[in-house]
Amino acid sequence: MKILATIWKESILLVRDLGGMSLIFLMPLALVIVMALIQDNSFEIMQESRLEVLFVDEDADALGQRIAQALQASPNIHLIKNLKGRPLTAKTAERLVRAGDYKAALIIPEKASITLRKKVEETAGGLFAHYGFGSVTSSVKASPPIDLQILFDPAIKPNYRQALTGAVEKMTTSVQATWLMDDIQRRLGEATGRGGKTIDFSEMIHVRQNDASSDDAGGMALNAVQHNVPAWSMFAMFFILFPLAGNFIKEREEGSMLRLRLISGSQSPVIAGKFLFYLGVCLLQLVLMIGVGLYVMPLFGLSKLALGANHVGIVLTGLAVAMAATGYGLLIAVYFITPQQALSFGAISVVILAAIGGVWVPVFAMPPIMQKLSPFSPLNWGLSAFNHLFLRSASTAAILPDLAKLLFFSCATLAASLLIHRSRIVL
Amino acid sequence: MIQSPIITAFGLKKTYRGASKPAVDDLSFDVRQKEIFGLLGPNGAGKSTTLMMLCGLIKMDAGSMEVLGLDVRQNGAEVRRRIGVAPQEIALFPTMTAYENLVYFSRMYGLPGTAIRETVLEYLGVFGLADKSSQRVATFSGGMKRRLNLVAALLHRPQLLILDEPTSGVDVQSRRMILDYMRRLQAEGVTILYSSHLLDEAEKVCSRFVILDEGRRIAAGALAEILAANGGSDNLEQMFLHLTGRGVRD
Numbered sequence: 001m002k003i004l005a006t007i008w009k010e011s012i013l014l015v016r017d018l019g020g021m022s023l024i025f026l027m028p029l030a031l032v033i034v035m036a037l038i039q040d041n042s043f044e045i046m047q048e049s050r051l052e053v054l055f056v057d058e059d060a061d062a063l064g065q066r067i068a069q070a071l072q073a074s075p076n077i078h079l080i081k082n083l084k085g086r087p088l089t090a091k092t093a094e095r096l097v098r099a100g101d102y103k104a105a106l107i108i109p110e111k112a113s114i115t116l117r118k119k120v121e122e123t124a125g126g127l128f129a130h131y132g133f134g135s136v137t138s139s140v141k142a143s144p145p146i147d148l149q150i151l152f153d154p155a156i157k158p159n160y161r162q163a164l165t166g167a168v169e170k171m172t173t174s175v176q177a178t179w180l181m182d183d184i185q186r187r188l189g190e191a192t193g194r195g196g197k198t199i200d201f202s203e204m205i206h207v208r209q210n211d212a213s214s215d216d217a218g219g220m221a222l223n224a225v226q227h228n229v230p231a232w233s234m235f236a237m238f239f240i241l242f243p244l245a246g247n248f249i250k251e252r253e254e255g256s257m258l259r260l261r262l263i264s265g266s267q268s269p270v271i272a273g274k275f276l277f278y279l280g281v282c283l284l285q286l287v288l289m290i291g292v293g294l295y296v297m298p299l300f301g302l303s304k305l306a307l308g309a310n311h312v313g314i315v316l317t318g319l320a321v322a323m324a325a326t327g328y329g330l331l332i333a334v335y336f337i338t339p340q341q342a343l344s345f346g347a348i349s350v351v352i353l354a355a356i357g358g359v360w361v362p363v364f365a366m367p368p369i370m371q372k373l374s375p376f377s378p379l380n381w382g383l384s385a386f387n388h389l390f391l392r393s394a395s396t397a398a399i400l401p402d403l404a405k406l407l408f409f410s411c412a413t414l415a416a417s418l419l420i421h422r423s424r425i426v427l
Numbered sequence: 428m429i430q431s432p433i434i435t436a437f438g439l440k441k442t443y444r445g446a447s448k449p450a451v452d453d454l455s456f457d458v459r460q461k462e463i464f465g466l467l468g469p470n471g472a473g474k475s476t477t478l479m480m481l482c483g484l485i486k487m488d489a490g491s492m493e494v495l496g497l498d499v500r501q502n503g504a505e506v507r508r509r510i511g512v513a514p515q516e517i518a519l520f521p522t523m524t525a526y527e528n529l530v531y532f533s534r535m536y537g538l539p540g541t542a543i544r545e546t547v548l549e550y551l552g553v554f555g556l557a558d559k560s561s562q563r564v565a566t567f568s569g570g571m572k573r574r575l576n577l578v579a580a581l582l583h584r585p586q587l588l589i590l591d592e593p594t595s596g597v598d599v600q601s602r603r604m605i606l607d608y609m610r611r612l613q614a615e616g617v618t619i620l621y622s623s624h625l626l627d628e629a630e631k632v633c634s635r636f637v638i639l640d641e642g643r644r645i646a647a648g649a650l651a652e653i654l655a656a657n658g659g660s661d662n663l664e665q666m667f668l669h670l671t672g673r674g675v676r677d
Contacts, residue, residue, distance in 0.1 A: 001534060001537070001540075002534060002535055002537070004534075005531055005534035005535060006535075008531070009520070009523070009527075009531045012520075012522070012523055012527060013520065013522060013523070016522045016523075017522070251520070254516065254517070254518070254519075254520075254521070255514050255515075255516025255517060255518035255519075256518045256519055256520055258514050258516065258518055259512070259514060259518035259519075259532065259579065259580075260535060261484060262482055262484070262507055262512045262514070263507065263532070263535045263536055264504045264505070264506075264507035264508035265504060265508070265537075269535070270535075
């Protein structure tokens with residue numbers, strides 16, 4: 001009854017505090033959208049999104065086509081063959097890469113296919129001659145290698161350079177092997193009178209790629225929406241201390257807290273009522289922020305928030321973060337005497353905890369010293385749990401350590417708040 | 428007929444941490460049933476500290492106090508359950524209406540849900556606030572706030588009412604209404620401990636007094652006894668100035 005009465009009273013006070021309402025609901029929504037828009041490009045770069053490669057096909061034959069086909073199939077490479085409706089030349093490509101307009105260019109030289117066919121014939125013929133099935137018609141060594149050229153912008157990241165070189169080498173090796181096998185089969189057919197047999201090299205070794213997620217929902221890369229929605233939701237939830245501490249200290253200064261202390265048995269219900277009310281507000285904030293991620297962010301050209309498959313885990317994490325945020329807000333409220341002290345300390349401390357916790361910049365992008373500090377922030381525990389759930393569809397068991405830390409933090413701050421509140425002299 | 432004491436304070440002493448001298452020092456008094464007892468003194472005399480010790484919200488360093496037959500040190504919660512306190516501050520929520528404030532405090536007092544509306548409307552009517560019940564307290568005049576502050580202490584119908592400066596900053600009509608209601612409560616059997624620095628007002632409503640200055644008792648008893656014992660002054664104010672001098676106290 002007393003707890004419900006306090007929740008009812010707190011709801012009236014908050015609804016009539018338009019500044020507080022906008023601070024905890026409107027501003028975080030604006031903040032999360034702005035931050036996601038600002039960081040969208042940075043995350044794309046960080047996540048090594050598609051590399052644009054200028055493709056100059058001076059060969060205009062089978063080898064060039066096969067390489068182009070293979071690179072186009074790669075999700076991380078975007079081949080550009082024409083610019084302004086005209087086919088690229090080696091000279092133009094070189095100029096554009098040198099100017100830094102593009103990071104890389106691949107040049108397939110003229111007559112590369114013809115040369116490769118000739119080299120294949122020479123190699124197969126030499127092989128057959130070696131085993132007494134014919135004579136060597138020409139010298140393999142006399143023919144120079146085909147000179148495929150990849151031009152790189154010196155500023156390109158090493159992993160881009162490695163990935164493109166690897167892809168081209170893999171493709172050329174495959175073409176060489178296939179063509180060589182075809183030629184050997186043709187020669188064997190001619191010698192034995194039997195037809196050819198198709199050989200699929202991919203059946204010999206199969207490289208399987210699996211995401212190490214806990215179920216079939218798979219995983220996804222971190223992007224601006226996936227990072228910013230949970231990160232700034234938690235930031236907003238911890239900022240609950242503004243209305244919480246503001247109202248609490250105002251009640252103490254104005255005397256209504258004294259009256260409540262003079263009412264027997266009201267202290268625990270007052271604290272519990274405040275805690276539960278602001279817990280509910282925090283959860284409402286989270287729901288709104290997730291709603292923005294799902295329905296509003298796509299309107300701004302951002303990707304839609306992916307929640308993963310463990311919705312129970314999301315509810316538990318939301319609850320644990322809300323409890324930690326409310327407990328922290330209560331501690332600030334009861335500890336400090338004036339609103340100025342409480343709100344200044346509260347705001348700065350939340351900003352620091354958010355920065356350490358990976359809200360502003362993801363932890364993996366922080367310097368090593370900050371990465372060591374990160375596990376001490378409750379916002380990091382929450383963010384870690386949300387990332388497990390959203391990106392990897394983790395099971396509830398996987399996020400239990402983070403939830404346990406958040407719950408411990410909440411219980412500790414709540415207990416400290418009660419002790420300090422009871423020991424305060426009210427005069 | 429002499430009534431039995433409802434409050435017995437003996438040798439109370441309280442020194443706040445860091446203070447050079449006690450806020451209350453060796454204070455003894457008793458309050459009898461159904462009387463209006465004046466706890467008087469200038470600002471900083473130790474009145475509020477005494478009231479908070481009485482409510483069990485501040486621990487006394489020395490002495491003892493019984494309220495309604497209960498030792499305050501051991502039964503502070505039970506004491507608070509039986510008394511009503513109207514603090515000197517307007518201890519209300521300014522952005523809530525008068526009705527909402529009283530409903531909230533009624534619930535915190537643990538009043539049954541069915542009785543709350545009836546009780547709240549009754550008191551709003553008695554104190555001339557019925558037509559203002561849906562207005563926010565922030566829009567009230569000083570007198571209206573003070574009356575509502577008193578109502579909030581009466582909702583659970585306490586046996587002992589403690590009023591700290593109940594007429595501070597109010598107009599003549601509000602003061603008259605509050606003082607008249609104090610007499611009405613006394614007639615109904617409620618004991619009132621009235622704390623104030625307004626000595627002339629205290630003379631009109633209180634049957635007995637204890638007067639404090641700088642934490643110490645300087646006079647106690649009925650008006651006639653006090654005046655007779657202190658050089659035959661005409662009134663409390665004259666007597667007080669005679670005992671303490673004309674220097675300011677805070």
